[in-house]
Amino acid sequence: MKKQYFLLLLVVVNFSFAQIQDAWVYFNDKPSAATFLANPLTMLTQRSLDRRTAQNIALDITDVPVEQSYITQISAATGITVMAKSKWLNALHIRGTQTDIQALTAFSFVNAVKFANHSLNPNGRISTVSTINKPVNKQYEVQTTYNYGGSQNQIEMLNGHLLHQQNFTGQGKIIAVLDSGFTGVDTAAPFQDLITNNQILGGYNFPDRNANYFSRHNHGTNVLSTMGAFVDGQLVGTAPSAKYYLFITEDVNSENPVEESYWVEGAELADYYGADIINSSLGYFGYDNPAYSHVYADMTGNKTFASRGANMAFNKGIVVVVSAGNSGATANPHIASPADAFGALTIGAVDNLEAYASFSSIGPSFDGRIKPDVCAKGAATTVSTTTGTITTASGTSFSSPVMAGMVATFWSAMPNLTAQQVVSFIRQSADNFNAPTSQKGYGIPDFQQALNIALNIETITTTENTIVYPNPAENQITFQLEKNQKGKVCLYDVLGQKIIEKEISSTNNTIDIQNLSNGVYYYNFESNKVFKGKIIKK
CATH class of the missing domain: 3.40.50.200 (Peptidase S8/S53 domain)
Structure with missing residues (x-):
């Protein structure tokens, strides 16, 4: 009787491992990041870059696409179907058996696997329901x-x-x-x-x-x-x-x-x-x-x-x-x-x-x-x-x-x-x-x-006595601040990439720009208020 029970248990466990599961596989890195970041228009449109520039948002590694070679290798793995991808979260949504999905952790570039079934994750939540319910009624947040x-x-x-x-x-x-x-x-x-x-x-x-x-x-x-x-x-x-x-x-x-x-x-x-x-x-x-x-x-x-x-x-x-x-x-x-x-x-x-x-x-x-x-x-x-x-x-x-x-x-x-x-x-x-x-x-x-x-x-922001000079400038720019005022200046290029960040004060208020290429740059000064503008490097 005990042997029969044990055999039944094995069948149940094997069935569990054979069920198709949804999961996310997360990657360690993006090997092509430097190339993409050096060529922003290969990953974003100009309008997207302009929105970042207008809001002083710098490009970073989350803007870089998921490494294609990783997608290719995961797609070719035994029993795995790639359903979706996310560059922001550096992940793929995949389907396969629990065994096939867990096998992906053998890839050196895989950081982690997270199952949609919470009970399959380490310290995961245990589901109190063991059968699949009837489909959820999609209401799309609509009433009568x-x-x-x-x-x-x-x-x-x-x-x-x-x-x-x-x-x-x-x-x-x-x-x-x-x-x-x-x-x-x-x-x-x-x-x-x-x-x-x-x-x-x-x-x-x-x-x-x-x-x-x-x-x-x-x-x-x-x-x-x-x-x-x-x-x-x-x-x-x-x-x-x-x-x-x-x-x-x-x-x-x-x-x-x-x-x-x-x-x-x-x-x-x-x-x-x-x-x-x-x-x-x-x-x-x-x-x-x-x-x-x-x-x-x-x-x-x-x-x-x-x-x-x-x-x-x-x-x-x-x-x-x-x-x-x-x-x-x-x-x-x-x-x-x-x-x-x-x-x-x-x-x-x-x-x-x-x-x-x-x-x-x-x-x-x-x-x-x-x-x-x-x-x-x-x-x-x-x-x-x-x-x-x-x-x-x-x-x-x-x-x-x-x-x-x-x-x-x-x-x-x-x-x-x-x-x-x-x-x-x-x-x-x-x-x-x-x-x-x-x-x-x-x-x-x-x-x-x-x-x-x-x-x-x-109106308050544009009438403050914060002046940046000279503009255009060749070697350095100076922020004319009120007495005892201090804050942080960030300088961005036209693609929205942060190129300079410096703490300044009323007594230490210059920024060296002599090594910058000629062109337009945007500054963001944060103190008790925020001041924004642009300068021209000549």
Whole structure:
């Protein structure tokens, strides 16, 4: 009897090792980094480089692609399928048996392997469910649909109409939409201005690995309409003059961690093209295989793959707008990934009277940070269908893009702001800023107030007596500072690469530039205030 039991145990264990698993394989290095960093246009577009320069963000090794020889060797390994890759996290998303995946650690360039099944990792969480549940119902943070129109309330709630009246409508800004599909965008009347004016710049379908992004699903269509659609008297998006990239990162056929990897790939492609804003009306918590699922304790800002990607995008100068989720009335009411990310501007939902919508996922993050950050209308938001019918739908799926469009409109009014400043001013303008709650975060922003705050800051900054001379200069530059003032100066080239960093003071305020090549350079001086400008080396 004991022998029979032991034999059965062996069969179960062997079956476990034979099951196909999802995992990430992380690499030690990027051997080609120096070559790429010396030739930035081989890894990023000029617009992406310009965004970094404008925000004083230096290029670094995370901008370098994953080493191709590593991808080739992993792809050729026994039983391994490569599903996605991330240069920011220097990793591949792979599928294979536990045995085949663990065998990859024999490669000298592999740093670590992390299984999506938490119980297979050292000190991993033990799953309490041993069977695979029925597929998770993909709601895309959408609630009930109603049959009435009118986008006035969702824009006026944020005082967005006041910016529109000043002719700020998102011009000059690019929004990357990460979603499940965009059927009908190329044919429905509400999107024809975007098509005619070439405001759809392109996109990609990650699950199918092709450029057919007007496909798969209608959720992204509804989402895009709140930002870019225009039907006179029925629906005006919050950023009708912005330009858009459309990325399908969500697979409607299943709920699997590979979608987090597609999400990060989409964010990296948005960065490559120079997008200013990402909208993601997607969230990750439960998966078809419960052994892969997250728990609230994972929502610490930088643990899940998607949240780590969101943080990287923000660090590259992109405002990352993410829906809070629709779990507010469930047994697990808290935000999911990547809404928990440090770098995400997480959006909750309110109704037309600015009251909290009961379905909207709540905060805080597990580590106690304010989430959601702010709110917009997500109950009966006016949207377009794939056929062009103007209707309403509810969910943080729609409060998020309403906000993302307003971010673009606000940023078009103040194009010299950094992503960090944009997020900060939006939070400061919100009606609960001094008393945030777990339901509405800092509350509902007032974008006219945010603009006033930003204009006041700019006025103070530009009238300070901080002078850099001579300019143009040959050998050195001097910062004329106030008595006892000190701070740090960083000097960047036109590609955004930091070339000089020095602490200066009112008595030690010169920087040697004689060894620099002739051309334009940008400086950033940080003290009790921040001063930026450019100098010419001759």
